[in-house]
Amino acid sequence: MNAAYDAVIIGGGISGMMAAITLAGRGKRVAVVSKGDPVCCFSTGCVDVLAEGENPLKGIRSLPEHHPYHLVGETGIAEALELFRGIMSEEGLPYVGDVHANRKVLTSLGRSKVTCLVPETMEFGGVDPHESFHILSFHKMKDFYPQYITSRCEKSAYSTFDAGITTTAGIAECFEDGGFLDTFVAWVRGRAIQEERIAVPAVLGRRNCGAVYHRIGAECGRRVFEIPTLPPSMPGLRLFGGLKNALLRRKGDVYWGGGIYSVEKLNDQIEAVTLTGPGRNTRVEGKAFILATGSFVSGGLQASRDAVMETVFNLPAYFPGTRDVWFQDDFFAAGHEIEKAGIRVDASFRPLGTEIENLFVCGSVLAFSEVMKYRCGHGMAIATGVAAAKTCMGAYDAV
């Protein structure tokens, strides 16, 4: 049993972590409670802000009026992204890029993906299809097939290294070992690669990726870049690890691995949540609560045959019509109607349609965020996480 936290953040994904770090960075006592590792571990690790246009921040003006970005505003978004960048550099996982300019990275299918901030290991991933580069692949690697890329990028070629293991996480773990890295570097040098750039699936270590990345680049005299892979994604795991460390460094507490068991409410205030854990339940008391449980994939929202529910507080959730209009027929038509589902909030990120005073909502559980349609995933999570933390703090300080 702990004394009440200044704020309890439910959800350990990017928005929840950014909210927690923002508050902890200003001396607040915070706790993050999470069912488990968040969905950002499955992501490319890149921070998409808004795919449309050259300057993602300018594009925000043309988003529909209910999009959560409007609650933060251009300046707020830019500040939040810079805060994120500062945090990640401190954790040894620097991000490169300009918040006012979109950039591209190569995907495992040989396509270019528009994003904004990228891990330094992907800095040189913006190849155009006619540029020459050399792919270093791994023997029988389960989730990476270089021919998908070489068929689209006509001047690319590949070589295959036998790591003795075929999974993404397994190969990444090998790179944590200095001896393995020595062998790999010697092999690359022996290939006498002509191309200016070297591409590698994103397996260059888990914790030490910076060192691995820079060593390969320096010893081979080539510009190296990682290509994001299918889950489990190393850049996604690194991103999550960095944020978690940043929070712990700021003396935030984390409660991991339990589901939310029950919510205690008194009048218009939430007082505590109880988590189920292995063998015992943990009660976490807070003065304010921030809901950052994400959308359907992470379980913040849940759909039944004909409705959408919010899973922790049973907040009123917006959803578009009946099930037959939730999805379009075309799989590739990004932007299915169901993406609009979520919690509607006021200008201070408090949920609409409820009496609760001390609850704030951020991240993709917000209604109208339409992350796939606008390709604004991590950017929206960072911006609303920081913004919700600020309004939460404002409300708290005023009390």
Place this chain on the structure above:
Amino acid sequence: MIRTDVIIIGGGSTGCGIARDLALRGIEHCLIERGDFATGATGACHGLLHSGGRYAVNDPEAAADCFAENTILQKIGRKCVERTGGLFVRLPGDSKRYRDTFLKGCGVVGITTEELSPSRALDLVPALNPSLEEAIRVPDCSIDPFRLCMLNITSSQKRGGRILTHHTVTDIIREHGRCVGVTAREEITSGVKEIRGKIIINATGAWGNQVARLAGGSVPITLSKGSLVVTNHRITNMVVNRLRPASDGDIVVPNEAVCLAGTTSIPVADPDGIGVDPAEVDIIATQAQEMLPDFGATRLIRTYAGVRPLVQSDGENGRSISRGFRIIDHGDGLFSIVGGKLTTYRLMAEKMTDTVMAVFGLKRPCRTAELPLEGQEELSGYPLSKRLKNLEDIVCECELVTTDAVERVAGQVGTRHLGDIQHRTRLGMGPCQGGFCTYRALGIMQEKGKMTPEESMAMLRAFLQRRFKGIKPALWGDQLREEQLIESIYLGILNMEQEQ
């Protein structure tokens, strides 16, 4: 040009069964199939090896055929039949009189039945509705239609049968008023082949009229769409039927790692381009839940629909039309075999082959009921544990398919498509429905030089669309979560586009 004695059009269970029977009786033949084996109603049914119980009341003749064939297939096809047994359950409110008629009907036909008390039935299938009134046990089994077709084809290939999959028959060649051959177009290269034969058999099921029309003929069939849903695990280890007149949503069949629940019956005009309506899913799920209460909370991983080619009769609806079959002699060398069921495929093939033998004036007995299906020795059978020999390099985690298995099938002659691998290995048929392993399988196909990267991209794209079409009517709950994850992988991480 290919010359042969008998041309079989259609690679469903009937066509494959005829190929085996002809092979065993020493008749040269060539089978032409526009896709892969079992891509029509054969592969889109519920995989039930009928005991005959379902037809015992209204269609005793079909029921008798089913019961006899059920017994034969259990004997000859051990590796594609799972002896699950089946129950007909009577719930509160279901007519007791129908139960009496049912038992009487089974008695007349000779179907073995056993009356079970509710507690005995619950011992056998704990997931049953505990308020059931009673259950009747019948020898229903579950059958793998893909395997069944492959094994029949093995007998044909061993004896020199020509098998042309991914070939569409574009024309029937007629000379002096007789059908003497066909032209067929290869799907990928569009190369055209001419095949000449003395007899042409139209075994194309729901597509029977399209083929008969090429020779100016027609067949008397009615098309009825039946939709099904797939659960993410086995809720029951026995087939569960509702003890009442045939109706929507009255059956749940365990099949490998999943259960299939259905069906509906909706008249359709065109066998191509059918889909499942969300309302059908709701009907099936609601009905199945009455028999198996857990069904309501079970994740549905896919829906699909097949088209039943029923022998036409006047003024009857799809449920009451006989499930019997007919052989139609068009009088010009073309024969059509229509109607029937997966369960009676062997009998249909036997009768069709008898007809061929009569035309040729040959007397060789049918042996397909006695000889076990060939090629079963190489199959693993059902227990998943048997597939765990090589834990490394598993490509499809849901169905435990290894890289070796994919590479072996990819290397076989005739493997052109992702579907060919799926049907032969069960890759992508489990809970994630190919979300992860398809990308891998196509990567391996490229590596093996079985297809160009462009072809594999086109196939991946088509696969994702087809998969989505099957999943969309049942998107809620955990399956919606899964789907959004798959969407974020293909459209987000890989940034895959619709057209190149």
